[in-house]
Amino acid sequence: MPSEPMPSDPTPTEPMPSAPTGLAVEMRGIYKSFDTTSVLRDVGFEVAKGEVHALAGGNGAGKSTLMKILQGVYTADQGEILIDGQPVTHSSIFEAKAAGIGMVFQEFSLIPTLTVAQNIYLGHEPLRGGRFINDREARRLAGEVFKIMEVDIDPGAVLGDLSTAYWQLTEIAKALAQNAQVLIMDEPTASLAKHETESLFQLVERLKAQGISIVYISHRMDEVYRIADRITILRDGRRLFTKRLTEVTPAQIVEGIVGKAVEGGLEYKKRARADSPTALLEVRNLQSGTRVNDVSFTLHEGEILGLAGLMGSGRTELARVLFGIDPLDSGEVLVRGTKVDLSSPRDASEHGIVLVPEDRRRQGLVLDHSVRDNLLLPVLGKLKRGPFVSDRAGRSLADQLIERFQVKVANPGRPVRLLSGGNQQKVVIAKWLGTDPDVLIMDEPTAGVDIGTKSEILETIRRLADTGKGVIVISSELPELLAVSDRVLVLRGGAIDSQLERTDIPNEESLQLAVQGV
């Protein structure tokens, strides 16, 4: 900043003082409605310089709308925004970026076919002679940014060849390269493994020390306590409170988000199980590619089997083989004692094995189609009257499923993309229940849903098992696995490393150790 001399001018090497020296962002009296629905009412939000500020709230509480206003995607109906003390009226993403607001998207805004450096400087490439893109300079500059971040990435690598963790770092570097002073991170750890999460946190600490402010949106309590200084909770479009994390208990936060005390959906509950249950699914010496190595296990009626393991341990791949997406090279799968051929998802679902996939938006739903059409897609055969699909039978079945799974939807004829993440996930689960499957495989069933819905989904899983279905739950969140599983399989390198009865796992730490293979 050449124009204004700093009031005090100590040694330039000294990092930012730990006490915040001013507000990086101040939003006052923000109102926003869509059509006639009021989404934000008189919301205030302040982030100090060098602060990590957690933002939480249930689905539909208004946090993404508030952040979109800050990023200039939406314009507030009323209210003021000050960035670094200056009032701004940004009405576009470009102006918000110029004001120093950067966003790390949950679904990355990166182009896989370009290199890391090309992605970082997309749209503002360094030029040679004012006209031609200078890729070498872009790589050099990207290298500088990574040096500041203290991470080791080759800026010339093609992004598509790198893993998700690198995408995340590239996304952060992209924001920093545009001189972002405030970074908004939306569920940044959703697709990261434990050690990757840890290095992200260390990066956040370093950014903080450089005076960069971070708005951290997350549903994970442990992460919020780990890195955030303060937390703001939104509920029903209003600010419930902003508090230092040292002054608020997790229970208060959860209650603030949900609006009521959660009734222990996240706690382990012992369920009644039959003494000698029927084997629903038997997997024998399954082999597929390099990611599934000689896997054998049995899933019983009424049982919830947790699959734990690091990223790349073969959890998702195992699910894909069982659902007929990837071919099995050898081994066999038996459903209720009969060997079955699983060469397509269609075969699998006809044999009673269904998958709730990890990426619900891409793999689980036809987003532009209505909630009803999505619910009915797997069961069209059942709704046939002669050659035609019966609309009346379809409506009543869809209504039943909506009611049974408590999907919050005003009109099932409206596109499913309008629902919140948690409700979309309920639709994906509900659609399969119309087919009355024997085995449900759920890959990260609660990714990106708020804690209230998470509790409901876990309760749903228990209810399904209570009705005799076998459920396989894959999750990176160990507390979640511990809350529902009767038995946990730990995978490592595509093979089963250990099988643990839930009652033999004393706490999360011991499961964590098993997963890490210590």
Place this chain on the structure above:
Amino acid sequence: MTNQTATPPTTTTHAAPPRSNPLQGLDWRRYVIYIGFVVVFLIFAVTLGGQGFLTGGNLLNIVRQTATVTVIAVGMTFVIAAAQIDLSVGATAGLASVVTAMTIANYGVILGIVAGLLTGLVVGSINGGLVAFLKIPSFLVTLGMLGIAAGVAQWITASAPQPILSDAYNKVFGSGDLGPIPGLVVWMVISVVVGAVVLAKTRFGRQVLATGGNPDAARFTGVNTRSITFRVLLISALLASLAGMLYAGQLQSGRYQWGTGDELSAIAAVILGGTSLFGGSGTVVGTVFGALLIGLINNGLILAGLDTSQQQVVRGAIIILAVALARRK
């Protein structure tokens, strides 16, 4: 984003109930083709009423002139709804017309009809097989097939027209009438009704829309998306060959030029009719109105005395305008 929350119901009624106004949720963009059709019709009725636009003969003529393209466009609706494209339909129609004519000349009417449909079956199977099983983009496969079909048609006929001397064939396939209704229109109505019911009311139709809307999710939900892709391209080629046979009957000869350029008219009709160019949504009834709107515009512009070059300009502008209005936000 839903605003449904678990708050207890309040007795005050300060907020409007969600569905108070039935028109509010109505997405008028979905109906833009019908509105556009009525508006254009009324404009022509007022301005061209004196030039005979409103006479029964003229109106029937409009339908007759769009009948063949409509038959092709019904198939195209399935293809585009499944997020594919078929550029080979015009050439397939031309090929089917000459194959039918030549077979009739040598082996009689029945085998001629069989040969015409077989043309569609072969072309459609090749298109569908390459796209669905070898995963080659339909744009490229059908662009190539356009050239192959047109070339074969020209080659086997040595570019000569192939007259059809069977009156029975010509009457049934296009020249004859059923009472007051032209036979062509009967064929059009049959394909439209069957197409509309299949797309809107059968399991196959829903799976076509799901495949076009999100192929991954459809496959993960147990839809055999390859078979769906194969079948839509087969349907398209079969209807194109039917259209070629109708050209042959109407004009009492098979010629390689029949149907040239129809792929573009058919695609325009489908998109005007509200089918998403990216797949996932669409109706056959919309397509029919899209085709009729194009026919209406052609007819009105001729009556208005515009020459061919001017007609093309105005028609192009109207199509862009209509699609722009129907576009989703």
